[in-house]
Amino acid sequence: MCALSSDLGDTSGSTTRFLLICDSIASNRWEDDVTLRARLTAAFLAVVLGPVLLGAVFVGIAVATVSDQRASERLAAGADNLRAALAVTCQRLRLAAETAALLGDRPDAAQTAVGRGLARAVEVTDGGAVLATAGDLPPRPWADCGAPASQPAPSGFAAISASVDVLDAAGGRTGRAYAVEPVDSTLLGWLASASGVRVSSLADGPPPTAEDAAIVTLAKGLMPGATGTTDGGRLVRRLDPQSGQPLALAVSVPAPDVQGLYAVLVAVVVCAGLVAISVAWWLARSTTQPLTELAQAVERVADGDLGARVPVRSQDEVGRLGLTFNRMTREMQGYVQALTASRDQLRGQLGVLGDTLAGTHDPDRILQVILQTATAATGAQAGVVLMLDQSGAQLRGQVGEGLAGLDVAELRLSPGEGLLGTVAASGEPMRGRVDRDGPVLSANEPRCVTYVAVPVAAPTAGPTTGLEPHTERPPAARGVLALYDRHGFDEFDDADLVTLRTFAGQAAVAVDNVRVHEEAQRLSLTDPLTGLSNYRYLRESLRREVERASRFGRDLAVLALDLDHFKEVNDGYGHAAGDAVLAEFARRLRAEIREVDFAFRQGGEEFVVLLPETDADGASVLAERLGTAVRRSPVLVVSAGGSPAPRRIPVTVSIGIAVFPHHGATGAAVLEAADDALYAAKAGGRDTYRLASGRAGAKASAEVTPGAPKAAQPPRQSRGG
Structure with missing residues (x-):
C-alpha cells in the first residue's frame, strides 16, 4: 500500500514521503532492531569512552614527559653542584x-x-x-x-x-x-x-x-x-x-617509574568502560523498543491493513512519530482514492490541453505550459525543454522548471552529448537512474538522480504515445523534453513515459504551427526579390513610428527613392538584369542605413526609408552617402546570352526627403511630401535629392545644397524613369 500510494505523485505532500519511509522500514524484518541497538550502543560508547581513552593517554604521556623532564633537571642541577664541590676541593688543596x-x-x-x-x-x-x-x-x-x-x-x-x-x-x-x-x-x-x-x-x-x-x-x-x-x-x-x-x-x-600510574589509568578506563556499556545498552533498548513496534505496524500497513495503530507511551520525538503514523493511516484511504481520481482526470485532460496549446502562437509560452503540466502530472521536481537551432547543430535551452542555480538560456548541448543530446540524436526516449543506467551527464546538464527524457517530435515523425507500431526510422526530433527526480525519490515508470511522450508530441505540433504561422506572417510582410519589407508593412511601420515621434517630441525623416531610367534597364538588358539591379540596390541600401532604420520596397523601382529620431540634416547626409554608393559602382550582371564577361550597368537614384512634423502632421502627409520632393529631384536632372519645404499641403521642395536656388515644382507626372 505504501508503494502504491507513493506512485500516485506528490499531491498528498508529507503523506507520500511518510509512506516511502514506511515502505523502507517494512522491507526489513522487525528483528533488525538488534542491529540498530548495537549501532546506538557503539555510538554512545564512542562518545563516552573516546574522551576517556584520549584523556588517559594524554595523562600518561604528560606524566611520563614531566617525570623525564624533572629527572633531566635534577641531573643538570647535580652536575652543576658537582662542579661547585670540585671547585671547593681544589681551593682546599691549593690552601x-x-x-x-x-x-x-x-x-x-x-x-x-x-x-x-x-x-x-x-x-x-x-x-x-x-x-x-x-x-x-x-x-x-x-x-x-x-x-x-x-x-x-x-x-x-x-x-x-x-x-x-x-x-x-x-x-x-x-x-x-x-x-x-x-x-x-x-x-x-x-x-x-x-x-x-x-x-x-x-x-x-x-x-x-x-x-x-x-x-x-x-x-x-x-x-x-x-x-x-x-x-x-x-x-x-x-x-x-x-x-x-x-x-x-x-x-x-x-629514571622515573610510571608503570604504577599506567596500571591505575588502565583500571580507571576498564571501570568506565563497563559502566558505559551498561548505560549504553539500556539507552539503546529503551530507544529501539518503540521503533520495533512502529516497524511491526508499518508491515501491517504495507500488507494493506490501514487500521494498524502504534501505542504512544511518551511525548518525545518517537512518541510524536507514533502520533503522526496513526493520523496518517486514518487519512490514507481518503488520500489514495483522491490521488487515483486526480491522476485519471489529469491524464484525460492531456488531449484537451494539447488542442488548446496548438492554437497559440508564443512558442516559449507553449513550452512553459507543457513543462509545468508534465511536472505536475508525473510528480517531477524539475524539468527542462531544449530545442534544436535552425542549423540543427546545437540544442538550446528554451524553458525550465525547478532548476535552482541554472540559467536555462545559457544551456547549450550538441546532439549526442550527455543524456539530452543522446535522446535528440537517437530519437528514442530514455528513463532510469544516472548511477545505474547512465548515460554520463554533460557538464552543462542539470544534475539529477532519476530522469525521463523524450524527443520533441510530431506524431507523423514517429511514435509519440507508445501505442503505435514501432518503425525502424527514428523520429525527426525538434528538441528534447526531460523531467528529473520524482518527489519521494521514486523512479519514473512506463506510465510517466507515455504521458511525457504525449506532451512532447503536442509540443512538436504546436511549435510547428507557430513556425508556419510566423513564416506566413513574414512572407506577407516581406518583398521576396529584395528581402526588404513590402508596402503593407510600410503603412503599419509608418503609423507606429509617427505615433512614437509625436509622443516623445522627436523628428522622423522619410526618404522616397526611385531608380533613374530603370525602364531602360529592363528594355535593354532584360527583366532578369532588372531584378539583379533591384536586389543589389537593396543590399547597398541596407549597408548604408542604421539598425534602427527601416527600408521598404514600395513597388517596382520605388523604395521608402524611415529614419527615426533624424532631422533634415541627418537625412540629407544619408541621401548624399546613398547616392554616392549607388553611383560609384555599376552593377555587374551576367549576360543572358552566355557571354563569360559580366555586363556593367550604371545605376543612379533620385531621392525625396520629408521630415515629420515639419512637412506633414500625419504619416500619409509626410510620405506625400517626400514623394513630391522626389518628383522635384527627378525634374532637377535626376541622380540627386531634394528636401520638401513648407508645411503639410505645400507643393514646393528645395535642394539641400547650401546656396543652391530652389527648383520650381514641376507638374505631377509618372516616375517610370
Missing part, C-alpha cells in the same frame, strides 16, 4: 699546598697541612729531590686543578692535586709543594653528598660495584654532556674534565 710552601723550611711542614685536614697527602720537592711528604701519596699521574680549559687533564688519574712554588728569602723559586686528594670512594661519596646525585669515576680501573660498571660503560659511550639510560633504570650524564673540574666523571639519578 694546603700554600701552607706547605710557606713552612717549606720546617721538617713538619707537609704533616702540618695534612694534619689540618686540608689534604690527604702532601709532597714538597726541591728541584728534583723530595724534601718532605705526608699522608699516603697515590701513584701518578695526578689531575691538576689549575690546568687550563684548553688542556684538560687525562682521564687515567688516581688523584687530583693543587701545586704552588716554594720560594726562598730572596723570592727565588727553590722547589714546589703539592697537595693531593686520592680519587676513591671517600672523595666520590663526598661529591655525591654535596651534589645530590650519584657520582662515578671514569678513571681506568675496575668500578667498585656492578651498577657503577654499567654506569661507567654507558658513560664512556656517550658524547661529552650527553645523557643516556642504563638497563638498570638510571639516567646517566657524562662530564669531561674542564677548567676548575679536572676529573672525568659520570653523574646519574634513578
Whole structure:
C-alpha cells in the first residue's frame, strides 16, 4: 500500500514521503532492531569512552614527559653542584699546598697541612729531590686543578692535586709543594653528598660495584654532556674534565617509574568502560523498543491493513512519530482514492490541453505550459525543454522548471552529448537512474538522480504515445523534453513515459504551427526579390513610428527613392538584369542605413526609408552617402546570352526627403511630401535629392545644397524613369 500510494505523485505532500519511509522500514524484518541497538550502543560508547581513552593517554604521556623532564633537571642541577664541590676541593688543596710552601723550611711542614685536614697527602720537592711528604701519596699521574680549559687533564688519574712554588728569602723559586686528594670512594661519596646525585669515576680501573660498571660503560659511550639510560633504570650524564673540574666523571639519578600510574589509568578506563556499556545498552533498548513496534505496524500497513495503530507511551520525538503514523493511516484511504481520481482526470485532460496549446502562437509560452503540466502530472521536481537551432547543430535551452542555480538560456548541448543530446540524436526516449543506467551527464546538464527524457517530435515523425507500431526510422526530433527526480525519490515508470511522450508530441505540433504561422506572417510582410519589407508593412511601420515621434517630441525623416531610367534597364538588358539591379540596390541600401532604420520596397523601382529620431540634416547626409554608393559602382550582371564577361550597368537614384512634423502632421502627409520632393529631384536632372519645404499641403521642395536656388515644382507626372 505504501508503494502504491507513493506512485500516485506528490499531491498528498508529507503523506507520500511518510509512506516511502514506511515502505523502507517494512522491507526489513522487525528483528533488525538488534542491529540498530548495537549501532546506538557503539555510538554512545564512542562518545563516552573516546574522551576517556584520549584523556588517559594524554595523562600518561604528560606524566611520563614531566617525570623525564624533572629527572633531566635534577641531573643538570647535580652536575652543576658537582662542579661547585670540585671547585671547593681544589681551593682546599691549593690552601694546603700554600701552607706547605710557606713552612717549606720546617721538617713538619707537609704533616702540618695534612694534619689540618686540608689534604690527604702532601709532597714538597726541591728541584728534583723530595724534601718532605705526608699522608699516603697515590701513584701518578695526578689531575691538576689549575690546568687550563684548553688542556684538560687525562682521564687515567688516581688523584687530583693543587701545586704552588716554594720560594726562598730572596723570592727565588727553590722547589714546589703539592697537595693531593686520592680519587676513591671517600672523595666520590663526598661529591655525591654535596651534589645530590650519584657520582662515578671514569678513571681506568675496575668500578667498585656492578651498577657503577654499567654506569661507567654507558658513560664512556656517550658524547661529552650527553645523557643516556642504563638497563638498570638510571639516567646517566657524562662530564669531561674542564677548567676548575679536572676529573672525568659520570653523574646519574634513578629514571622515573610510571608503570604504577599506567596500571591505575588502565583500571580507571576498564571501570568506565563497563559502566558505559551498561548505560549504553539500556539507552539503546529503551530507544529501539518503540521503533520495533512502529516497524511491526508499518508491515501491517504495507500488507494493506490501514487500521494498524502504534501505542504512544511518551511525548518525545518517537512518541510524536507514533502520533503522526496513526493520523496518517486514518487519512490514507481518503488520500489514495483522491490521488487515483486526480491522476485519471489529469491524464484525460492531456488531449484537451494539447488542442488548446496548438492554437497559440508564443512558442516559449507553449513550452512553459507543457513543462509545468508534465511536472505536475508525473510528480517531477524539475524539468527542462531544449530545442534544436535552425542549423540543427546545437540544442538550446528554451524553458525550465525547478532548476535552482541554472540559467536555462545559457544551456547549450550538441546532439549526442550527455543524456539530452543522446535522446535528440537517437530519437528514442530514455528513463532510469544516472548511477545505474547512465548515460554520463554533460557538464552543462542539470544534475539529477532519476530522469525521463523524450524527443520533441510530431506524431507523423514517429511514435509519440507508445501505442503505435514501432518503425525502424527514428523520429525527426525538434528538441528534447526531460523531467528529473520524482518527489519521494521514486523512479519514473512506463506510465510517466507515455504521458511525457504525449506532451512532447503536442509540443512538436504546436511549435510547428507557430513556425508556419510566423513564416506566413513574414512572407506577407516581406518583398521576396529584395528581402526588404513590402508596402503593407510600410503603412503599419509608418503609423507606429509617427505615433512614437509625436509622443516623445522627436523628428522622423522619410526618404522616397526611385531608380533613374530603370525602364531602360529592363528594355535593354532584360527583366532578369532588372531584378539583379533591384536586389543589389537593396543590399547597398541596407549597408548604408542604421539598425534602427527601416527600408521598404514600395513597388517596382520605388523604395521608402524611415529614419527615426533624424532631422533634415541627418537625412540629407544619408541621401548624399546613398547616392554616392549607388553611383560609384555599376552593377555587374551576367549576360543572358552566355557571354563569360559580366555586363556593367550604371545605376543612379533620385531621392525625396520629408521630415515629420515639419512637412506633414500625419504619416500619409509626410510620405506625400517626400514623394513630391522626389518628383522635384527627378525634374532637377535626376541622380540627386531634394528636401520638401513648407508645411503639410505645400507643393514646393528645395535642394539641400547650401546656396543652391530652389527648383520650381514641376507638374505631377509618372516616375517610370
